[in-house]
Amino acid sequence: MTTLEFxxxxxxxxxxxxxxxxxxxxxxxxxxxxxxxxxxxxxxxxCFENGYVIYSDSDGEKESIGxxxxxxxxxxxGYISSKKINVSVKNRHNVTLEEANELLxxxxxxxxxxxxxxxxxxxARHRNSSAWNFIASNYLQDDCR
Numbered sequence: 001m002t003t004l005e006f007x008x009x010x011x012x013x014x015x016x017x018x019x020x021x022x023x024x025x026x027x028x029x030x031x032x033x034x035x036x037x038x039x040x041x042x043x044x045x046x047c048f049e050n051g052y053v054i055y056s057d058s059d060g061e062k063e064s065i066g067x068x069x070x071x072x073x074x075x076x077x078g079y080i081s082s083k084k085i086n087v088s089v090k091n092r093h094n095v096t097l098e099e100a101n102e103l104l105x106x107x108x109x110x111x112x113x114x115x116x117x118x119x120x121x122x123x124a125r126h127r128n129s130s131a132w133n134f135i136a137s138n139y140l141q142d143d144c145r
Contacts, residue, residue, distance in 0.1 A: 003104060007035075011031075015029060024056050024057040025055070027054045027055055027056040027058075028054040029065070030051055031048050032048040033050060035047070035048055036049060037094070038092065038095065042072035043068050043069070048065055048066060051065045069107050070108055071085065071104065072110060073106070074109075074110040079113040087106070089103075
């Protein structure tokens, strides 16, 4: 299976999944003749310029199609690794199919780590200010002398 066939099959799966979610069907799926590929590390995006999908419950409204893949290393805990993949891309805004094929070898289901190291400190600060607001609004008089 070539890279283009793989991308088209993934887009078809995504459109059918969305149609099933809204309890409808795909009426028409057209892949355009021109494809644009962008590399915004770690995301590889495929956009079909004239491609669209029409669902059976819409009034002929065309929705643009495209897909995005995460291409990176995965840590043992399931997060995206900071280690760089060794694929050179000449132009990030105009990736060739050969470069996209090399990048897709690193396709992963890893997620971005959103851990906030100051979460507990921020929670304590928020609770402290909320407590002072409660005390000020309920127990302090307007005319304090």
